[in-house]
Amino acid sequence: MRRILATAAGALLAVTAAVLTAPHAAQAAAASPGFHVSDGRLLDANGDDFVLRGVNHAHAWYTARTPQALKDIKALGANSARVVLSTGDQWTRNDAADVAAIVEQCKASRLVCVLEAHDTTGYGEAGAAVPLSRAVDYWKGIKSAVEGQEKYVILNLGNEPYGNTGYADWTSGTTEAIKSMRSAGFKHTIMVDAPNWGQDWSFTMRDNAAGVFAADPDKNTVFSIHMYGVYDTAAEVQDYLNRFVSQKLPIVVGEFGDAHSDGNPDEDAIMATAQQLKLGYLGWSWSGNGGGVEYLDLATGFDAGRLTAWGQRLFNGANGIKATAHEAGVYGSGNPGGDGDGEGQTGTCQVTYRLSDWGSTFNADVTIRNTGTTAVKGWKLQFSFPGDQRVNSAWNAKVSQQGKTVTATHESWTETIGAGGSVSFGLSGSSASANGAPSTFVLNGASCTKA
Structure with missing residues (x-):
């Protein structure tokens, strides 16, 4: 349908943009x-x-x-x-x-x-x-x-x-x-x-x-x-x-x-x-x-x-x-306006994911920071790989993978994250294509910001 055109005097056309992504x-x-x-x-x-x-x-x-x-x-x-x-x-x-x-x-x-x-x-x-x-x-x-x-x-x-x-x-x-x-x-x-x-x-x-x-x-x-x-x-x-x-x-x-x-x-x-x-x-x-x-x-x-x-x-x-x-x-700041997945809820947590990429293999050092005012006792962190990465081993956390989704849960020595404190764990993996960092992280059901 034809719409009213913008003019130099300020009569503007309606315009908007939004993105999915592409085929193949x-x-x-x-x-x-x-x-x-x-x-x-x-x-x-x-x-x-x-x-x-x-x-x-x-x-x-x-x-x-x-x-x-x-x-x-x-x-x-x-x-x-x-x-x-x-x-x-x-x-x-x-x-x-x-x-x-x-x-x-x-x-x-x-x-x-x-x-x-x-x-x-x-x-x-x-x-x-x-x-x-x-x-x-x-x-x-x-x-x-x-x-x-x-x-x-x-x-x-x-x-x-x-x-x-x-x-x-x-x-x-x-x-x-x-x-x-x-x-x-x-x-x-x-x-x-x-x-x-x-x-x-x-x-x-x-x-x-x-x-x-x-x-x-x-x-x-x-x-x-x-x-x-x-x-x-x-x-x-x-x-x-x-x-x-x-x-x-x-x-x-x-x-x-x-x-x-x-x-x-x-x-x-x-x-x-x-x-x-x-x-x-x-x-x-x-x-x-x-x-x-x-x-x-x-x-x-x-x-x-x-x-x-x-x-x-x-x-x-x-x-x-x-x-x-x-x-x-x-x-580099993470998620101030919501997680893009429909909840619009952010928890009091921040995750840093540092990737060491060697092509077909990689290591990732993951730090979870508690930005809230009360301690977190017992945690489960979930995220999804952007490609075909597979976890081979992990330390300081129990890590499992289903499809692209990775779930990490605490060990006894990393169970508690004090208010303002942090815990770290690592994982080693492999992939047939380029390695990238996950875009979103969810801790105990709440979205975290990405540092």
Whole structure:
């Protein structure tokens, strides 16, 4: 369905992003220095599973608002922000210096930056829109701002690159754009939007995504669906997302709101399904919407203290950002906003997992710190390996493994963890592929932060 277009005066389009991860994991590009797709999941540079939980910010029209907006978005629990940029074809170009500043601001707020080029919106139907080739030209022109930032930045190739006219060209146009980006040396995860103003009612992206993914030399592409009036029932939401998941194709809910002029999207189903399938989402949008879609503002007047009903729903409601966001492991802090697995509960514990990797074998030193005010007597720590690692032996704990799940329980001499104290144990293992660190840890049923 067509949606209201953004204008330079501030009438903004609704945009959102969310991530699952990709198919054919065995083909994932080991060469990627940052975010990458593997075994049907999006992993960060540490090899930890990462699920986007954040919002969009319309930087192209509100450049002065960006530093504070990113701080506020983080303070409300988000782990990421999708930032609107202009190629200069429709609106004022955001140059390399500007983009570099945005990246640093995202990093300062410990957010993953999803950068998107907006001037492609509705190409083929919107008269001023430009093709994806122009977006590629833009990314090449500001490459210096994002090169080396692959740990922190995902590139959203072009916003809603086809309208309801000429959308059959989406497959070839997207494929060629991805190949051109790779030829230019971009190693980032590339996010690609659906046609039909992002909503893919024609199922063009759904039915051709596997071929587009396979054509990426780096196998590091994630797909983005924008859910508005086309997705006004739970059945439609679930069917679309599950079709990608069943093929291990990477999918993101690229935009959504709690209302829209083309119909009433089922935001509860969108958030619940994304949480169930562990797909990312980014809600549209922080503030500044105009042209009849002001109801999509999450914050009134860019004021984090005045969240709208939609803002309260997205940040604080069921399956919302506060309850499910997990900070990217590249920031080294663990889990301030929830564990990403649906509970949103963190225990008074912190786990350090230090990996010594020798290729086919490895050792891991694990330290559990009690950050609470009472002693823990008797403990069980559970975590999952990211690959095919197998435990061969352990010390200072009893360790068992079922599938990828590892369970460690105390020995008599490590049974008690005093308030503010810690215990350590180690394990030795082997694997046929690269060794990575687990992304989440659960102690006696409560999630721990990862140090």
